Amino acid sequence: MKKTVTINLAGQVYNMDEDAYGKLKNYLLAIESHFRKETERKEIISDIEARIAELFAERITPSKSVITITDVNDIIQILGRPEDFGDVEAGQQENTSQGNSYTYRRMYRDPDNRLIGGVCSGIGAYFHMDPLILRILFLIAFFGFGVGIIVYIILWIVLPEANTTAQKLEMRGEPVTIDNIGKTIRDEFNNVKNNMNFSRKKT
Amino acid sequence: MNVENAKAQMRKGILEYCIISILARDDAYATDIINQLKKADLIVVEGTLYPILTRQKNAGLLSYRWEESTQGPPRKYYTITEEGKKFLEELDKSWLELVSAVNSIKNKTLNPN
Numbered sequence A: 001m002k003k004t005v006t007i008n009l010a011g012q013v014y015n016m017d018e019d020a021y022g023k024l025k026n027y028l029l030a031i032e033s034h035f036r037k038e039t040e041r042k043e044i045i046s047d048i049e050a051r052i053a054e055l056f057a058e059r060i061t062p063s064k065s066v067i068t069i070t071d072v073n074d075i076i077q078i079l080g081r082p083e084d085f086g087d088v089e090a091g092q093q094e095n096t097s098q099g100n101s102y103t104y105r106r107m108y109r110d111p112d113n114r115l116i117g118g119v120c121s122g123i124g125a126y127f128h129m130d131p132l133i134l135r136i137l138f139l140i141a142f143f144g145f146g147v148g149i150i151v152y153i154i155l156w157i158v159l160p161e162a163n164t165t166a167q168k169l170e171m172r173g174e175p176v177t178i179d180n181i182g183k184t185i186r187d188e189f190n191n192v193k194n195n196m197n198f199s200r201k202k203t
Numbered sequence B: 001m002n003v004e005n006a007k008a009q010m011r012k013g014i015l016e017y018c019i020i021s022i023l024a025r026d027d028a029y030a031t032d033i034i035n036q037l038k039k040a041d042l043i044v045v046e047g048t049l050y051p052i053l054t055r056q057k058n059a060g061l062l063s064y065r066w067e068e069s070t071q072g073p074p075r076k077y078y079t080i081t082e083e084g085k086k087f088l089e090e091l092d093k094s095w096l097e098l099v100s101a102v103n104s105i106k107n108k109t110l111n112p113n
Helices: A016-036 A041-059 A070-081 A088-096 A119-127 A131-145 A148-158 A165-172 A178-201 B003-025 B030-039 B046-058 B082-110
Strands: A004-009 A012-017 B062-067 B073-080
Touching: A004 A016, A004 A041, A004 A119, A012 A016, A012 A041, A016 A041, A016 A070, A016 A165, A016 A178, A041 A070, A041 A148, A041 B030, A041 B073, A070 B046, A119 A131, A119 A148, A119 A165, A131 A148, A148 B046, A178 B030, B003 B030, B003 B046, B003 B073, B003 B082, B030 B046, B073 B082
Parallel strands: none
Antiparallel strands: A004 A012, B062 B073
16 A cells, blocks of 8 residues: 655646655656756756656556556656766766756755754754754753744744755755765665664554 | 767767758657657667757747647647758758768778779
8 A cells, every 4th residue: 555646747637656756756856957057947847747747648547547656767767867868068067077066055944853843953954063952052042031932933934944855955065966866865765764664563 | 988978979969960850851749759769779768859859949940839639748849940941951961971971981991092
């Protein structure tokens, strides 16, 4: 049994397994990062999405109404990974500098290491600090001066949550490259796998 | 010198030439073009095609219209423009020149008189 996700791809509705959805999302993210420097980026991506929607439609039959991870893997094989696109402009840039990447630092809330809203873990990731110290400081500010909770709530509202892999890399100040995105995705995948094994053992 | 790299370099220009040639014959949408290129063993992955089509369109060589499809999303049909036809004529000429140039050099090395 698997949970499914409903997506809108090029104006078409598809049901996907949760793992298939995660894979597709990361694939599209890697493509977006590959064409980052192209002015026509949006158009290229919407063309690719339309093609994926078409390939999905071929894989839906009356007896199979959900897109599985096998379908997504097939489609990635057909369309190719961004590094196999071998397109002219991007290829030349890669030759001049390995750093076909950008590094921004932005403060986000970290949903992966949060206790309450992820504010302390996000600030900790930004300043390379242990979030525990920040949590203690916030607690002191709360009991000592009574303003801690207000500051915390304001930060909770103001700071965006780091949802995408690119945002998580920005939060830690790591360069956003395909390699790094791939690495982070692998880490996350292993985390999920471990959690699943863990809960299976429990039940 | 890497063989794969040299091959890829050769392919790039030829791929653009072939895409325009396919569209000069008939209007087509991306999947038609992909199928023809695959039959000719010119592309390995489909993702290569989309940036080229978009660039050629923005350079004024192609234009497009939307057509409804019975299965899946609407299709983007590409048509060659007048400018694209002129561009193709130039490429046709240059292709023939290249082929004869390569042939003449290859033949000379094979039987030097």
